[in-house]
Amino acid sequence: MGWRVVVRDDDVTTVHLVAYVLHLVCELPLPAAVDLMWQVHTRGEAEVDRFAGRHEAERLVARLQGYGLHGMVRAA
Amino acid sequence: MGESVHQLPTADFVDVVAAADGVVLRMSENAAETFRFVLERVVALLERGEAPESGRRLFGLRPARSAEQVLRQMFPDAYADSALAAGFRREHGEAQRAEALAAVRRVLDGWAGAVSTYLERAEVDDWLRALGVARFAFAVRKGDRLVLGGAAGKRSDLTAQWLAYLLESFVHTLCPSVVAATE
Numbered sequence: 001m002g003w004r005v006v007v008r009d010d011d012v013t014t015v016h017l018v019a020y021v022l023h024l025v026c027e028l029p030l031p032a033a034v035d036l037m038w039q040v041h042t043r044g045e046a047e048v049d050r051f052a053g054r055h056e057a058e059r060l061v062a063r064l065q066g067y068g069l070h071g072m073v074r075a076a
Numbered sequence: 077m078g079e080s081v082h083q084l085p086t087a088d089f090v091d092v093v094a095a096a097d098g099v100v101l102r103m104s105e106n107a108a109e110t111f112r113f114v115l116e117r118v119v120a121l122l123e124r125g126e127a128p129e130s131g132r133r134l135f136g137l138r139p140a141r142s143a144e145q146v147l148r149q150m151f152p153d154a155y156a157d158s159a160l161a162a163g164f165r166r167e168h169g170e171a172q173r174a175e176a177l178a179a180v181r182r183v184l185d186g187w188a189g190a191v192s193t194y195l196e197r198a199e200v201d202d203w204l205r206a207l208g209v210a211r212f213a214f215a216v217r218k219g220d221r222l223v224l225g226g227a228a229g230k231r232s233d234l235t236a237q238w239l240a241y242l243l244e245s246f247v248h249t250l251c252p253s254v255v256a257a258t259e
Contacts, residue, residue, distance in 0.1 A: 010217035012240065019254045020247045021208075034257045061154050062168045066175055068208030070152050070217060073164070 002076035003057035007036070007069050008045045015041055021067045022048055026060070050076060090242050092249040098196040099249055101203075105191055111242070112189045114235055115180050118210045121146060122177040128213045147173070149212040179205040204246060211239045 007018070015037055023033035026048050039046035048064075048071075051057040057073045064071030090103035090111075103111070120126040127143040141149075151172050153161035179202040186202075187193050195203065215236035248255055 012211055012215050012217060012236065014240065014244055014247075015258050016247045016255055017208075017243055019258060020251050021204075023251070023254065030251075030253055030257060034254065037258070058154065058164060058168060061164075062172055065151050065154070065172060066179075066205050066209070068150075068205075068211060072154055072156070073160075074156070 003051050003054045004047050004074045004076050005049045005051070005057050005060050005064075006045045006047050006072050006074055007040050007064060008072060009040050010070055013068060018069065021064065021069055025063050025067065045072075090238075090245065092242075092245040094249050095194060098194055099200055099246070100192065100194050101187075102192045107238070108189050108191050110235075110238060112184070114210060114214075114239065115184055115206060118180050118206070118213055119177065119184070121213060122173050122180070146213055149216055150176070150209045152217065176205065176209045180210070200246060200250065204243065207239050207243045207246075211236055211243075214239070 007022070018040055019030070019033045019037040022028055022036055023030050026033070028036070028048075036046045036048055049057070049060055051060070054073065061071035061073055088104040088107045088110075090101070090107045093100045093102065117126075117128040121128055121143055125143045127141060127146055151165075151169065154164040154168075155161040182199070182202045183206045186195075186199055214232045
């Protein structure tokens with residue numbers, strides 16, 4: 001069992017900011033960050049990382065929320 | 077997601093220009109005063125639990141938001157399950173608020189309301205985090221706007237637009253390739 005970190009869409013954050021924060025915080029290559037951003041935009045959310053431990057997943061969510069993104073933890 | 081905010085219907089301005097190892101942030105005096113006021117409201121919220129003027133009762137349709145409600149917009153539920161979400165808040169909530177407050181304070185102390193200032197990358201990161209959470213003192217993540225009309229509602233909308241505009245300006249300057257990749 002693992003823990004998924006997802007980012008949810010909102011009405012305030014622009015596509016550019018979502019992609020940039022995913023690139024910055026999740027250390028994703030820019031094309032991958034842009035792909036995930038489009039998933040967030042079109043599907044309402046996207047899985048941006050996955051962890052074996054819940055604490056690591058929560059730490060990433062706390063960081064994403066620190067930039068204003070709606071990060072959430074889900075059981076895998 | 078939010079619509080593009082790279083144009084604002086006003087003579088005031090703010091822009092972000094690339095510079096060696098950082099950026100230069102420039103804005104009109106009125107914009108500087110506005111950003112300073114807004115960030116001070118965020119300090120008051122995070123430090124003293126004072127709700128910003130982000131909504132008010134209008135014909136009984138929508139109550140003003142409490143500080144707790146505003147904070148829940150800034151730091152939303154991390155789990156779909158309410159008990160797990162409450163556990164996350166107990167574990168991380170205080171640190172999240174403290175880190176956001178520290179970022180806003182560093183922005184205010186380092187910038188001091190100047191109309192032109194050079195920011196190193198670490199300082200830019202503080203701006204991104206400060207503005208990123210500050211938006212939700214004046215906007216909701218999903219659904220209706222805060223107030224159905226009225227001066228307070230217009231003010232909140234405009235404040236949120238300015239914050240989003242400045243954030244977008246930072247991203248355009250820091251990472252033009254992210255903009256190109258989404259066009």
